[in-house]
Amino acid sequence: MVGLASLALLGAAPAARPADLIVRGGTVFPGGGDPFVGDVAIAGDRIVYAGPHAAMPARRTIEARGMVVAPGFIDPHTHVGDDLSSPDAARRLIPAFLLQGVTTAFIGNDGGGEPDVAAVLGRATARPVGINYAAYVGFGAVRQAVVGAARRAPTADELARMRALVAGAMCDGAMGLSTGLFYAPQSFARTDEVAALAREAGARGGTYDSHIRDESSYTVGLKAAVAEVIAIGRQAQMPVHISHIKALGIDVQGQAPAIIAMVEAALAHGQTVTADQYPYDASGTSLVAALVPLWAQDGGRAALLKRFDDATLATRLAADMRENLRKRGGPAALLITEGAEKGRTLAAVARRMGVDPIAAAIATIRVHDPAVASFNQSQRDIEAFMRAPWVMTGSDASTGHPRVYGSFARKYAEYVVRRRIISLRDFVDRSSALTADTFGLAGRGHLRAGAFADVVVFDPKTYAPRATYEQPTLTAVGVRLVTVNGRIAVEDGRVAGVAAGRALPHRPTRGSCPSR
Structure with a gap:
């Protein structure tokens, strides 16, 4: 293991401004380009050099020989909004993400994003955060505020x-409009209603992000639900993104x-369509x-x-x-x-209660609607989606599932190293550059001069998850260094306690906005 804590304090700097930090001698995967052995130099919150050899002085040098040096990973589908706004400063650091190398997350997914996006983004000023974040406005939250929970058209x-x-x-x-059309009351909306709201986001350069209406055979079926999301993008003339793509059940x-x-x-046919995927055969939802x-x-x-x-x-x-x-x-x-039955399958709960599984489910729901892990996908489907060049890494981070603490690390350990489904470069690119470029995160997702200094250094021999379904909150191992906006957030595999994250507002690229 390389001792990253060791540093070289160089002599008096010449007239040129020295770098604050040089990560020296690692295998650099720059994001969207061929890897090389070399250096990444950081000054302030920016990368000032990424190449074979940084011939500049530095206040600190960290040796990274044998390590992978990559852009900080970007998670396009999470549920960490409550963590980011928590009064607990340690919770706001999002250590589960930092210890996987994730430096940016999207929130407000599945239609849950608060309509007051200015307030959501403004919270980082009063309560500093450990990672960068961008936010969707949620169809569900908007519909709930205006129509409520009724099954009717507006x-x-x-x-x-x-x-x-x-x-x-x-x-x-x-950054766009998110939907969770599988979930009531969003599921009560017809396609034309959703498209009308999506057009407002599309007219201002946003993305339509959707947990589609059916990932299984509950209502319209998987194929029809995918056709719907593509049709909404076509009608609204905007990019579409399929959340946690899967064939469920x-x-x-x-x-x-x-x-x-x-x-x-x-x-x-010229549409922009992408997706994200978490590398587990169990989805996460509620009972x-x-x-x-x-x-x-x-x-x-x-x-x-x-x-x-x-x-x-x-x-x-x-x-x-x-x-x-049966479908599940x-x-x-x-x-x-979660809850009183945490750690038990529904079959075990039914045995404990001495009733059939449906009666056990109803009895449980009467007390509380708990989160569940639903084992419903085939490895063949997971691997097929993962190979698609338009599918990026995501976690869908939510309570009680190991994907919160392990998605990026598991994708590397399981699907790069063990199964060899994708290459290391594909893993890095689809965890960083593809996401940044798809969603227009300027200056993120790449290691190049001028980019923001979000960097992860991990040991390719040890980078792996520890979280399991039985112990879902075990942090990943193998990440040696993480910088967020140029500040060290993880060093020697430990969270440094630095809240260097920022809110990342999307700037409308077209359309009209009232003066504010």
Whole structure:
């Protein structure tokens, strides 16, 4: 192991300004280019040199021979917004990400992004954060604010109000509109309603990011849901991004090649379509979202609990939940990851209660709707999506799943080293440059002069996750150094306690914005 704490303090600097830090002699993967053995020099918050040899003085030099030096990784789909705004300064550092080399994250995904994007981005000023972040405005949050949880179309006035909220959020720095059309009440919206709001984001240079309406066979089916997201992008004339692309459940396993063909046909016709993926065969959701039919969720939790007590609905509700459980692979394939039943499968909960799995699920939901890990994907589909050049690395970081602490490290250890599905360069590029370039993060995702100094140095022999489904909060190992905006955030595999992150507002590239 290279002792990165050792440093060389050089003599008096010549007239040229010295670098603050030189990372010396590592194998540099610059992001979107061929790797080389060389140096990366940093002054202030910027890279001032990346090449074979930095012939400049430096206040500090860190030896990185044998290490991989890469742009800080960028996670395009997370749920760390509460962590970033926490009153706990240590929590705001996001150590689970830093110790994987992740220096930038997107929040507000799945339609949950707050409409007041100015406030979301402004929080970093009062409460400094450990990583950079960008934010979506969420279709779900906008619809909830105007229409509520009802299963109905908006009135003309309501639609106008929702469009105005999206336009305002874009003008305040949102990077686009996110949706979670699988989830009620977002699932109650028709395509034309979603497209109307997406056009407001597209008119201002934003991206349409979607947890699609169906990743399985719940409603319209996987293929139709992919067709819908592509159609919305075409109607709104904007790039589209498919969140955590997958084929979920036994009915659609094996459909990855067909989905890839649909996306590549859209690309061939000039559309911009990308996706992200986490490297696990279990998705993460809630027990309600996994099992309860959408009709029973109409009106929110209070209405659902009343339906549980309605004897006239019992047979229908149990039958629909049983069918959804079948699609998920049965009760042994649902692991509860929070609450009183944490660490038990639904099958184990049912045995403990002495009832069938559906009755056990209803009893659990009555108390709390817990997060679950749902084992529902095939390795063949995971690998097929991973090979697609338009699929980037993401975590979908959410409670109780090891993907929060391990996605980037697992993709490297499992799919670069062990399975050899993608190359090391592909891993780096699709974890940094592809994401930055796709979403217009100027100065991020590349190691080159003038770029922001977000850098990760990891040991290719030891970089790996430790998080498991049983112990999902174990941090990754093998990252030796991380800089965020030129400041050392991780050194010798330990979080340095430095809050060097920044909010990254998107600047509208076209369209009108009111003066603010």
